[in-house]
Amino acid sequence: MMKYSRQRECIREFLSGRQDHPTAETVYTNVKKEFPNISLGTVYRNLALLTEVGEIQKISTGIGPDRFDWNTAPHYHVLCRGCGSVMDLMLENINHINILAGNEFDGRIEGHIAYFLGTCKACLGKESKEANPQEEETADNLEHKAKTEKS
Amino acid sequence: MMKYSRQRECIREFLSGRQDHPTAETVYTNVKKEFPNISLGTVYRNLALLTEVGEIQKISTGIGPDRFDWNTAPHYHVLCRGCGSVMDLMLENINHINILAGNEFDGRIEGHIAYFLGTCKACLGKESKEANPQEEETADNLEHKAKTEKS
DNA sequence: TTCGGTGCAAAATCTTTGCATCAAG
């Protein structure tokens, strides 16, 4: 019921080549290089579709736009409070918390969404030299800063 | 630096009387009974303020609007996939996952955001009698349905 | 031919903000 489309293939390919967590906007601007006429709507539609069939993973932190992760293997993320970047985190299985939750919940627990809040190495550095705020820039936080610094 | 305001007091009072997790919109329509001229902007501003000083807790699930919780004691939430309601979940301390995360992360882990996905008792019931979809209505899911059922 | 996919633009959702005015300290 999902038929092939060059656009979707391109989106898939773009995502598969990234280790970070692009937003729909980022996917859009990049896929646009190959399909200058592609529309944001199409990108959103495909990202939703790919998420639905489990080819990619959607990350909603409630801070800024959703992000999409090609890596669907079970893993977690750390959101840096300083620069807004999202980093992968390999964590030993913590599905036992589902069991704990199940014991307290009158219904069925099917999974959990979890991410960690913290401060990345680069931002820890900045904390000390307070007065002299200079940032290292990483793939993820650039997007965050672009929005944040408009003001 | 935060001076008293009757509106904020009313918002505070409204939230303190609820066990569920109202959205800004819900707070607005309710506080409006006492302050017919209050604006949504004021509600958002105050919810942000109260969240900032830790008097209330903001819950972002990435599904629908943010919700606000008067209960700031450490606890978790279950999001029902069936009806969209958000329920409290008392869970023994699972802060050990912060330690686990810290071991894998090159930076500082300061906390985590976690919620569970599942199906509430009412919706489990519906699953069996597939053909005859009738819903129990709870405080939380009404808001969800109002939006969902427009289509 | 059929039906899902696309581009485009408009709309929907949710939240934030500028600004003149109001009220707490």
Add this chain to the structure above:
DNA sequence: CTTGATGCAAAGATTTTGCACCGAA
């Protein structure tokens, strides 16, 4: 007075959708 808070409306940011047309099967 001084400064934070409010109401209002407009703008933002993000995501979804209607519709006519296109292309894969």
